[in-house]
Amino acid sequence: MSYGEVRERANRMASEADPATVSSAAGVEIGLNAAIVAVTDNEPVVLVIRSETDKAGATDGLPFGTFSPLQHRTFEGGLRAWVHRQTGLELGYAEQLYTFGDRGRHAQPGDVGPHVVSIGYLALTQTRPTVDLQQGSWRSWYHYFPWEDWRRGRPEILETTIEPKLREWVAAQRGSTSQPISRQERVRICFALEGAAWDEEKVLDRYELLYEAGLVDEAVRDGREAARQWTDRPRLGVPMHFDHRRILATAIGRVRAKIKYRPVIFELMPDDFTLFELQRTVEAILGPHLHKQNFRRLVEGAGLVEPTGEVKMRTGGRPAKLYRFRREVLLERPAPGVRVKPGKV
Amino acid sequence: MSYGEVRERANRMASEADPATVSSAAGVEIGLNAAIVAVTDNEPVVLVIRSETDKAGATDGLPFGTFSPLQHRTFEGGLRAWVHRQTGLELGYAEQLYTFGDRGRHAQPGDVGPHVVSIGYLALTQTRPTVDLQQGSWRSWYHYFPWEDWRRGRPEILETTIEPKLREWVAAQRGSTSQPISRQERVRICFALEGAAWDEEKVLDRYELLYEAGLVDEAVRDGREAARQWTDRPRLGVPMHFDHRRILATAIGRVRAKIKYRPVIFELMPDDFTLFELQRTVEAILGPHLHKQNFRRLVEGAGLVEPTGEVKMRTGGRPAKLYRFRREVLLERPAPGVRVKPGKV
DNA sequence: CCCCATTATACTCAAACTGAGCATAGCGAA
């Protein structure tokens, strides 16, 4: 009995219990989606491709394509090929994020065709001006998630728009104590209400909450009940194709988490940089300002960087030493990362 | 232009560039696989299903099944249904691990049929003796990964078998400096040679390294070149069906990482427990011994638990206070977990 | 019934780490 037969047998076994499962393999398509992230001029940007639609004019989406097992041995190979074909970009660092598969999150209701399973990838790159994109353009990720931009303090959209709407949504839940956790608590935790602390990593949770509350355009597009109930629904960030904003939310959350325990921040940096440039890049990703002196102590102390010996002039003040990433840390420490905690400026 | 059409257009666009991609959607099947983990008597166990094969007698595998988008709206729903059908178990906590899709890792070479994409899930549960399994049984995960069991110090198999073999494999790499990182360095980092520290989270890296070196049975099964070159290949742990050992490795790594920053450990505990029982469970997962007094200070200080008021007698000494998980921490802190670091006993 | 081995729990202390601020260095423009 070959391994293939064992699988078959197990399928059959289950099919007997539930005959409808037999047709399970029909019409599944694997979509590969890339959130390609860079930081330019202290702005975290993502590579988007704009497609015309005859309704709204144009919608942004991530580079994506279908996975062909005949063409590519691995997902990552397929992804790199797609991205290169669509944008001309050769990906460096890439990691898998999550596989999304719920029906109804990918296209308009009534849309027929195969069920699409989206595998989201995160890629990090520098924005070298030398590479010119064949298609697509870099846009700030805060464009799609304005409420995530805490670089100039708590974003206004929270106070003016999101919080009031969410309070309405919370109030609409009456007595349904069947929920494992109340809307109120979920909103409080996700959006840091009533003294709760803002967790910059909960990007996906926040987006999903807004989706569930029917407050993002994609919820309308997907024909969600909750979305229909708003008479004056605001536009919260720029929507995207399919479930691409969800994938981007996952990507942002992942980068924000990951730079703390893996030196991935250097994927976004040029070879040589000053410590303050490094700090600005971290802040572009994470949001809050960091204490400059302590940041420098931390980064140097962790052995993440080494001075090149050069300095950068015209900083507006004293010249700054240039540093480079010390790749050897990867061989020395199990989990080197920029262990940053917010502090006073 | 509907969203579906936008997708179509993008596919067409790419197809023009590369005609072979047109057939990409053909023959892809989604497999859902669950690594269901519990801890019984300080032993981390995983639920496995043994299937007969006419060659080797029997092989273990994880509960799995095909995802049917017609049957289930979400992967998790499908997974729960499969697991329940195959084992009688109702899953509690479950999270997606990773989606594996490389050809050649799933069945024997020459095996035809649809390309299988495996979505791995991690589920955590208590082993309640009340539930009797319809199929499958609990087996220690160290059965499949003996080199991961550091509870009684450095496992012998490393010194006696794995290290010598890996050194041979390292030596076989001659002058191919094209590798981004040498075999030697990879082995050193993964297996803590030459003074490097053992990172208990690198379970997958270690398994993949052994696979690549042709040292695990699955590499032989998959017809890997590297596997053929060993004349006296040892058996390293018990092999599994398909890529299930890889999924289990991912699961172990994930649990080990996650208990440090999320209170998932309590998914494995009964409602009431003593702090030492909690510590033993953490140690079953992580390996090294923890400093008892500091562990207690940590767990209590983080507000993860509260005393029930009861005590447990017959501990062999002074009675131990019983505690329960304080679910409210989830609402109080952004990332509560058992921030353990190894220490003296 | 008391002693003692055993486990649980409380408390102490030094070293390391962190958050925050002050101080000094070195460039460029006025």
Added chain:
DNA sequence: TTCGCTATGCTCAGTTTGAGTATAATGGGG
């Protein structure tokens, strides 16, 4: 040359951490 500005160095108190010592409360054996 002075002043404004950014870079970089250094200090210090409060907190956390690793590790040990001390005390409490059972149960079993004499």
